[in-house]
Amino acid sequence: MFEALLQNIGEKIALTNEETAQLKTYFTPKKLRKRQYLLQEGDVCKNLAFTEAGLLRLYSVDDKGIEHMLQFALPGWWVVDIYSFLTGEPSRFNIDALEDSELLLLSQENFEAMMAALPKMERYFRILFQNNIIAKERRLESAIAFGAEERYRQFEQAYPDFVQRIPLNLIASYLGITPETLSRIRRKLARKN
Amino acid sequence: MFEALLQNIGEKIALTNEETAQLKTYFTPKKLRKRQYLLQEGDVCKNLAFTEAGLLRLYSVDDKGIEHMLQFALPGWWVVDIYSFLTGEPSRFNIDALEDSELLLLSQENFEAMMAALPKMERYFRILFQNNIIAKERRLESAIAFGAEERYRQFEQAYPDFVQRIPLNLIASYLGITPETLSRIRRKLARKN
DNA sequence: TTTATCACTTGACATTTGTCAAGCCAATTT
DNA sequence: AAATTGGCTTGACAAATGTCAAGTGATAAA
Numbered sequence: 001m002f003e004a005l006l007q008n009i010g011e012k013i014a015l016t017n018e019e020t021a022q023l024k025t026y027f028t029p030k031k032l033r034k035r036q037y038l039l040q041e042g043d044v045c046k047n048l049a050f051t052e053a054g055l056l057r058l059y060s061v062d063d064k065g066i067e068h069m070l071q072f073a074l075p076g077w078w079v080v081d082i083y084s085f086l087t088g089e090p091s092r093f094n095i096d097a098l099e100d101s102e103l104l105l106l107s108q109e110n111f112e113a114m115m116a117a118l119p120k121m122e123r124y125f126r127i128l129f130q131n132n133i134i135a136k137e138r139r140l141e142s143a144i145a146f147g148a149e150e151r152y153r154q155f156e157q158a159y160p161d162f163v164q165r166i167p168l169n170l171i172a173s174y175l176g177i178t179p180e181t182l183s184r185i186r187r188k189l190a191r192k193n
Numbered sequence: 194m195f196e197a198l199l200q201n202i203g204e205k206i207a208l209t210n211e212e213t214a215q216l217k218t219y220f221t222p223k224k225l226r227k228r229q230y231l232l233q234e235g236d237v238c239k240n241l242a243f244t245e246a247g248l249l250r251l252y253s254v255d256d257k258g259i260e261h262m263l264q265f266a267l268p269g270w271w272v273v274d275i276y277s278f279l280t281g282e283p284s285r286f287n288i289d290a291l292e293d294s295e296l297l298l299l300s301q302e303n304f305e306a307m308m309a310a311l312p313k314m315e316r317y318f319r320i321l322f323q324n325n326i327i328a329k330e331r332r333l334e335s336a337i338a339f340g341a342e343e344r345y346r347q348f349e350q351a352y353p354d355f356v357q358r359i360p361l362n363l364i365a366s367y368l369g370i371t372p373e374t375l376s377r378i379r380r381k382l383a384r385k386n
Numbered sequence: 387t388t389t390a391t392c393a394c395t396t397g398a399c400a401t402t403t404g405t406c407a408a409g410c411c412a413a414t415t416t
Numbered sequence: 417a418a419a420t421t422g423g424c425t426t427g428a429c430a431a432a433t434g435t436c437a438a439g440t441g442a443t444a445a446a
Contacts, residue, residue: 060334068338070330083327122315129322134276136329137263141253143336144369145261147432167393176337181433183395341403360423374403376425 001029004052004075005104012127013120023118026110032056032097038079039095045084047105051077054101055165059173060093069174072098072166078128098166148177149185194222197245197268198297206317216311219303225249225290231272232288238277240298244270247294248358252366253286262367265291265359271321291359341370342378 002024009015015023027050032038038056039045049056056073058081070093073079084091085108106114114121138158142151152175156163162171172182195217202208208216220243225231231249232238242249244266251264251272263286266272277284278301299307307314331351335344345368349356355364365375 060338062338066338068334070334070337082323083330086323122319126315126319126322129319129326130275130279133322133325133329136326136333137276140329140333140336141261141263143333144263144367145253145255145259149432169393174337178434179394180396180435184433187395362423371404372424373405373426377403380425 001052001102002027002104005050008050008076009124013124015118015120019118019120023114023121026114027104027106030103030105032101032103034097034100037094037096038103039081039084039091039093041092041094042090044088045081045091045093045095047107048078048080048085048111049073049095050104050106051075051079052102052104054103055098056095056101056103057098057170058093058095067173068176069170072162072170072174074161074165098170143176148175148181149188151175151177152182152185153189194245194295195220195297198243201243201269202317205320206313208311208313212311212313216307216314219307220297220299223296223298225294225296227290227293230287230289231296232274232277232284232286234285234287235283237281238274238284238286238288240300241271241273241278241304242266242288243297243299244268244272245295245297247296248291249288249294249296250291250363251286251288260366261369262363265355265363265367267354267358291363336369341368341374342381344368344370345375345378346382 005027006020009023028047029052030038030049032054038049039058041061051073053075056079057069058071058073058079059067059069061067071079079095081091081093081095083089084093115125142154146154155171155175168182168186169179172179175182177185198220199208199213202216221240222245223231223242225247231242232251234254246268249266249272250262251266251274252260252262254260264272272288274284274286274288276282277286308318335347339347348364348368361375361379362372365372368375370378
């Protein structure tokens with residue numbers, strides 16, 4: 001139930017057995033069915049969510065009803081609308097499950113209690129935020145500096161797991177292109193090899 | 194010399210006069226001339242840099258020698274290659290001055306000493322990182338969900354100062370379009386009003 | 387088992403954006 | 417003061433990507 005979370009934390013900081021036992025008390029397990037919402041736009045995002053099993057997506061819907069994938073969350077990944085979480089304002093995003101999933105939820109109250117009780121976790125989250133910034137910088141650079149084909153190649157290289165697990169129409173959206181364009185790119189790349 | 198920095202910090206946390214005096218000791222002032230590098234690709238980014246006056250840019254250069262603007266820094270903004278700063282690896286980015294500028298530099302060593310001596314600054318930087326993530330999420334969404342014209346309109350709205358201060362060819366690069374396309378978009382928008 | 391839906395691909399055509407070249411004007415350098 | 421460079425715009429054409437429709441096969445629902 002906590003395997004993926006403890007492994008993720010263990011990669012960044014060392015916790016004693018007592019600390020680990022205490023840490024678990026701050027999290028609330030939650031199961032989602034495929035297509036079930038964790039967060040719906042207009043609601044406040046009240047939890048940080050860690051993915052223990054399954055697959056989630058965070059996306060927005062524009063004026064025309066078109067969905068734009070902004071993030072996927074495989075096991076080992078956190079997913080949250082950080083703006084809504086921090087400000088308490090209603091979110092512009094949706095989070096739902098692409099497969100039946102198991103999450104560990106951390107409310108803001110518990111987040112702060114945990115930080116107070118386990119100051120090592122400040123370091124864990126600072127590293128997490130920093131890694132998040134680095135990943136976003138890479139993705140931003142990809143988005144503005146490269147065409148669709150190169151963005152797909154970089155995506156395949158960075159996230160080989162994703163291409164197996166996630167529908168191509170959602171990957172296309174994540175890359176900012178249409179499914180037709182992605183299909184043509186894949187055909188072209190397949191012919192090159 | 195520290196006005197913009199202290200104002201920026203004061204917006205997020207409260208420091209006593211003693212703490213403020215101590216804080217200043219961790220920073221090294223630096224002046225850059227227009228076009229002078231702060232960071233050149235291949236070098237390690239050793240400092241967090243706060244912009245007291247002037248204007249900087251952070252950019253990469255691709256295989257074809259084309260520059261891609263990733264960030265601008267007006268007074269009140271920090272600029273750093275966070276990956277290189279944290280890992281000590283050579284940077285893929287460049288930082289230089291678009292105008293004569295004054296910076297306050299914070300080395301990694303001083304960064305950690307300051308955190309130890311002034312734990313309030315953990316909160317300041319956590320808020321900074323969080324705000325950074327939020328801004329990048331907005332920008333990513335803009336990049337993948339909207340066409341060039343809409344991205345320019347959002348940029349104008351979010352950063353009215355930038356359009357006055359920054360050459361249009363650099364803004365075009367930041368938006369992931371060519372100067373010609375930006376020029377046509379501006380002409381079209383001017384005709385709508 | 388049958389029907390419906392979803393994911394994916396392909397063709398034909400439209401739109402957006404890029405490339406190249408040229409010209410103008412302001413700013414900078416000599 | 418003159419020459420050079422940089423910033424910006426515009427025209428003509430090319431390339432990349434989007435849109436719409438149709439078809440196939442797998443998966444899910446009835």
